[in-house]
Amino acid sequence: MSTKWWTEKLARKRLAVLLAASLVAASGCSLLPKEQEEEVLPEITPPQISQKPEYEVTTTTLETRVSASGKLISLQEETLFFTLDGRRLMELNVKVGDTVKAGQVIGRLDVEDLEKDLRQKRLQFRRDETAMKETLRKRDEMDPVDFEQEVINFEEKRQAIADQEAEIAKAELTAPISGTVVTVNVKKGDLIKAYDPVAVISDTSQLVAAVKLTKDDLEKVSVGMPVTVDLNNAGKVNGKIKQLPVPDTENGGNGNGGNGGNGGTGGQNDAERPEDFLLVTLDKMPKGVQRGTPLSISIVVNRKENAIVIPPSALRSMGSRTYVQVVDENGKREVDVEVGQQTATEVEIIKGLTPGQKVVGR
Template sequence: YQNAKTTLERSEKLFASGGISKEDLENSRQNLELKEQALRVAEAELRRTRELPDENDVAIAQSAVARAEAELRSIQKKIDSSTITSPIDGTVIDINVREGEMVSVGETLVTVADLKTMKAVIPVNEVDIPKVKPGQKAIAKLDAFPGQKFTGTVVSTSQKETIAENVVTYETIIYLDNAQGLLRSGMTVDVEILCQSKENVLVIPFTALQEEGGKTYVLVKKGEKDTEKRPVEVGLRSETMVEIVEGLKEGEEVVAALGRKPEATSSQRGGPGAGGPPPM
């Protein structure tokens, strides 16, 4: 560029003195313009090059970013590990640790229960256990709520027996509806499992039955004072009532014996109710 400029200045002096032609002067000017354009391109390339980072600097920066991302992931993992989330929606019913205490791996810190459904664990006699199946309906009564009934469903029966005082029973789990929130963990319940059911059948109190000579009888009222001893055929039984298949007609009155207790049925005295069903 500098040489082209010097050449143009000399050509202008020569042209003024008549040493060169006008054409030669124009050629010198065009050459200068080309050199100026080349200079501008070179300067722009120089600026661009200076603005680009060095490959080594880029590598260092990328390494720093990778380390920062790794540290961020590590911190996030620690935060996630320090937060314990219950796998179910429910109510905290027990806290086993206090703030600041050391805990061990696998230690239960908090117990959460779904109190909308309570788990009742009851023993069912070996005579009745073949009749009990998952899915059957159940009715529970509690001394804490006289006159109230809580509906439930049989969930499972244990395959392992429990023997107490020479009586064999099998642990049966029933889920009870607790939408009103009345039932609490540890309460004792009386549960009647509906192994079978019929509609529109004739029933009488269980205490009206009499056994004699391998047959079943009832005393049917005849007038104010007289009674008739009549054989009957019985069907389904509950804790307090029994179905009469044959021997009585609707509307006939029978005499119930005072103090007579029903035989063992699928109605059992339950163990302590537990809060919430376990994860299925």
């Protein structure tokens, strides 16, 4: 009995030791740091090589156009100015939009001092005429040289009066044509400089489209060619080229507008003339348009039916060589081509390709 008891007691001690060891091990593990979780990296996809675009060789109606912007102007237009310098504008009888008749007075300068002086000269000349009559009666009694000098003095006074009358006449500005006042550059009381523009009169019944082209574009067009004119807020109308610009060799290419009947050039070198523009007559003038209305024109200078074309991005060049890359069932190959017309979106191929082939873009 004592042996059995001792054996059970020993077994209980062993169990207690094992239990204590298990507790110590468990508590020890709780004090250790937690292991970091393994980071999951995203899957890296290798970049794909970009595929160059491929285009089919097609046919189309190919047009090369010349385009430009401009405005409506009048075929008959006069820029008015005074030729008398340094005078105040005493009278201005028009404003923009007024309709005037040829010969109508537009304005007058202040020449009161000249008019007063002219009156004095005329009175004095009447006295000189009386004296001259007496001189003529005594001609036979006078020395021929003295008589000739008297005649010269008398004629000089007559000429001085005529010159002053002509100078005063310059103070009045009249309309050289009938039309509409489209510009007024001065106001009453202004100090006027000779030949500076005062007003512009336009015959608005003779409106045409006017544009300026580059030298290269002018070489592509001619009188009579059809034109499409796009008028601001009025739509598109058809027309024809009426006139090409005329070089002004006398003034280095500058305009030389009308002078209101007063002669001279002066400030008129900067005036626009119809001759400075390419002019287009319209088949029909839309309602509501007026001089100065903005517009654009388009002229077909070359047209070809069934032209073989490719996009400009498919055309390649190296030195003097022009070629394309053609792709077919055998892969890519280079083909030399001959180019015709070119637009912003299409290139004509005269030789080297046929419709239906495919070319590689860049």
